[in-house]
Amino acid sequence: MSAVSVHQLSQCITCHAWSPDHSMIALCPNNNEVHIYKMSEDKWERAHVLQKHDQIVSGIDWGSTSNKIVTVSHDRNSYVWSLEGSEWVPTLVILRLNRAALCTQWSPQENKFAVGSGAKTVCICYYEQENNWWVSKLIRKRHNSSVTSVSWHPNNILLATTSTDGKCRVFSTFIKGVDKRDSKASSSSEAKFGEQIVQLDLSYSWAFGVKWSPSGNTLAYVGHNSMIYFVDDVGPSPLAQNVALRNLPLRDVLFISEKVVIGVGYDCNPMVFAADESGIWSFVRFLVETKTVSSAPTYGSQFSEAFGKFYGQSKYGASNDGMDNSRQGGVHHNCINCILPLKEPGVASVRRFSTSGLDGKVVIWHLGNQEDLLR
Amino acid sequence: MAGVGEFVEADNAEAIITRIEHKSSKIESLLRQGKHVEALKTALEGSPPNTRDERCKSANWIVVHRALMAIRDLDALFSSLDPEYYDILMKYLYRGLSTGDRPTCDQCLRVHERLTQKAGLGCILRTLTDTVNTV
Numbered sequence: 001m002s003a004v005s006v007h008q009l010s011q012c013i014t015c016h017a018w019s020p021d022h023s024m025i026a027l028c029p030n031n032n033e034v035h036i037y038k039m040s041e042d043k044w045e046r047a048h049v050l051q052k053h054d055q056i057v058s059g060i061d062w063g064s065t066s067n068k069i070v071t072v073s074h075d076r077n078s079y080v081w082s083l084e085g086s087e088w089v090p091t092l093v094i095l096r097l098n099r100a101a102l103c104t105q106w107s108p109q110e111n112k113f114a115v116g117s118g119a120k121t122v123c124i125c126y127y128e129q130e131n132n133w134w135v136s137k138l139i140r141k142r143h144n145s146s147v148t149s150v151s152w153h154p155n156n157i158l159l160a161t162t163s164t165d166g167k168c169r170v171f172s173t174f175i176k177g178v179d180k181r182d183s184k185a186s187s188s189s190e191a192k193f194g195e196q197i198v199q200l201d202l203s204y205s206w207a208f209g210v211k212w213s214p215s216g217n218t219l220a221y222v223g224h225n226s227m228i229y230f231v232d233d234v235g236p237s238p239l240a241q242n243v244a245l246r247n248l249p250l251r252d253v254l255f256i257s258e259k260v261v262i263g264v265g266y267d268c269n270p271m272v273f274a275a276d277e278s279g280i281w282s283f284v285r286f287l288v289e290t291k292t293v294s295s296a297p298t299y300g301s302q303f304s305e306a307f308g309k310f311y312g313q314s315k316y317g318a319s320n321d322g323m324d325n326s327r328q329g330g331v332h333h334n335c336i337n338c339i340l341p342l343k344e345p346g347v348a349s350v351r352r353f354s355t356s357g358l359d360g361k362v363v364i365w366h367l368g369n370q371e372d373l374l375r
Numbered sequence: 376m377a378g379v380g381e382f383v384e385a386d387n388a389e390a391i392i393t394r395i396e397h398k399s400s401k402i403e404s405l406l407r408q409g410k411h412v413e414a415l416k417t418a419l420e421g422s423p424p425n426t427r428d429e430r431c432k433s434a435n436w437i438v439v440h441r442a443l444m445a446i447r448d449l450d451a452l453f454s455s456l457d458p459e460y461y462d463i464l465m466k467y468l469y470r471g472l473s474t475g476d477r478p479t480c481d482q483c484l485r486v487h488e489r490l491t492q493k494a495g496l497g498c499i500l501r502t503l504t505d506t507v508n509t510v
Contacts, residue, residue: 205504225504226497244462246495 004352006331007044009037010360015338017062017069018354022342026050026069027356028057034071036088052079052090059104059115066110072101078115078125080134093134095123099146107152111178114159116147122161124173124193139171139194148208149252154216158197162207168200168221170234202229202240209252209263214348220261220273222250228263228273230281241281243273254339256367257349262287264336264355270365287365288330334359388428394421395434402442411446412455418442419460419467432510439467444482449489461494465502466510 010029017026024047026036034050034057053073062069069081069088076097079090095101099119106113115123115136120143125136145165152159153170157179162168172191174181191197203223210221219231226245231238250265259275270287336357341350342364356362398417405414418439446452456464468490471483491499 204507223504224500226500244501245497247497249497249500 004366005364007362009362012358012360013356015060016356017060020064026060050088058102061104061106063106063110070104070113072104072115074100093125095136103149105150107156108154109156114150116150118146122147126178142196149210151210151212153212160210162210162221164206166203166207168210170197211253213255213258220253224249243281251337252339264339266335268332269330331363332357332359388431391431392434399438406445412452415442419463453493461498462501465498470510
């Protein structure tokens with residue numbers, strides 16, 4: 001078991017983000033507010049409530065160098081919050097969307113942030129010093145459906161997006177005046193704003209949770225058809241691998257290192273994937289080992305009733321009484337929809353990460369005693 | 376294998392149907408010899424999911440149905456069926472369940488129970504979410 005601490009902070013958590021020193025957490029408890037909790041003397045106390053949005057806050061990100069929080073909501077707005085004294089002061093960012101905003105992320109240098117929306121567009125927002133406000137530029141082309149997840153490449157220019165049309169796309173978000181052309185970089189940095197670099201058409205169902213590896217060489221994203229896709233050498237000729245999962249789909253992934261990925265989703269149990277020396281990715285194990293009996297199916301009580309009706313037998317209800325603990329033995333009780341790293345400064349690979357889910361729990365995991373993953 | 380397979384044009388459909396007929400005679404002979412598992416594997420191989428032509432799909436379904444109904448020994452089936460066939464078998468099972476015909480549905484349910492134990496819920500998910508490669 002690698003779970004370090006389990007915190008029941010709400011009834012249901014939509015998304016969360018950590019402060020730069022990991023002492024405070026900002027989360028949305030499935031309503032239009034953002035609650036910031038501070039850890040003091042082993043107890044979490046609610047330090048701030050940010051109330052500006054009218055509908056559910058679907059994405060939060062906390063810049064680790066700028067200490068600014070960006071929140072996006074289904075009310076089609078976004079706010080950038082700065083800490084002035086002891087109060088969080090919001091600045092409205094006009095995104096020019098006509099549908100909900102679904103996800104957001106600060107760029108690595110935190111001079112831009114990306115917002116994915118249900119309007120089939122991605123907004124890239126940057127700060128204009130002269131007018132003292134945030135400007136948004138839209139990438140309107142290419143997407144055929146809602147953009148579910150966005151992720152920045154370490155070079156601060158490339159952005160990967162996943163959409164409910166099943167495709168993962170990489171765009172250039174070069175903005176004159178904000179980004180600098182790198183003369184020795186590859187040709188992808190010569191692309192204009194909004195130009196699509198590559199489109200990955202691997203999934204026939206909704207795609208979620210795209211992330212870049214720490215070097216930016218590999219991309220991972222999940223499909224709602226219980227598959228996870230790994231793409232190496234993203235560019236004109238990418239190498240893609242599909243890994244089929246045994247169980248329910250994932251919602252989000254995290255790169256622990258170049259070769260190890262953690263996936264979280266509807267199984268309520270983080271799954272570890274690793275690449276071997278030849279670069280072939282495969283499923284390694286669940287992070288929480290639950291006792292399974294090999295003969296009987298290992299589903300929780302909610303499935304055993306359904307299967308019992310399906311197969312017209314009563315044995316499922318009876319034999320699974322002992323199996324009811326397989327869900328309770330796990331840490332999360334409901335879908336995990338957000339996983340974030342807790343990076344220590346100066347350490348390259350991620351040793352601690354946090355997950356939050358629809359059960360209202362935030363769980364901090366520590367990989368300290370799993371040496372095989374920390375290569 | 377990034378990218379979608381191309382859809383087969385109508386004139387190639389005739390070639391596919393001929394191939395399915397050849398497969399059908401091979402399957403009949405395997406069934407006469409009692410090699411039920413081999414017959415099902417042959418039926419599942421070369422299934423044409425990337426064609427929009429309904430005749431090809433129906434022709435292949437008839438062949439798979441024939442092999443499926445002949446299966447009696449489920450343990451033997453699952454001990455020798457390769458995992459790459461799980462997803463395509465699950466798609467045919469759901470097609471069988473949709474017919475509503477009592478003996479077909481009974482057999483499909485029996486196989487579905489064992490296939491889910493073997494392949495997990497992910498197999499069912501892939502069948503339900505894949506609206507492009509249908510059988």
